[in-house]
Amino acid sequence: MWKLYNSKNEIKMEKVIIEKDKLRKCVILEKDGAFVFRSGPGEFHEDVANRFRELEPELKDWRIRGGGRVIWSDGEIRVYGRSIDYGYMDQDVVEELVSEFAKENGVEFTNDTGVGY
16 A cells, blocks of 8 residues: 655555545545545535544644545546635646555546546
8 A cells, every 4th residue: 555654654644545436536635745535425525525524533733735536446546626625736736646546555646637528
């Protein structure tokens, strides 16, 4: 797994969390130049972020830096769309985070960040 480390080289959290076989909303969260990708259920992208802020208290002060949708099925992870409230996720950040996660899980990755629903 690809993990985010603190200054003592201790594992803090996963960089990417995606549920398999589900179409979910997703967000990029950022703090001090570090990014994580989270996906999950919710009517709004802020619901997804808030769910993970509850599950992972260390994300409490992380800011939403865009949203979209993600689906992991049939040997592929596809990220696409945007958030009405938070706009597009940075395509380069999505590429860096999710492509590595996809490789580790033996699936293809399609980065259609910003492309419609």
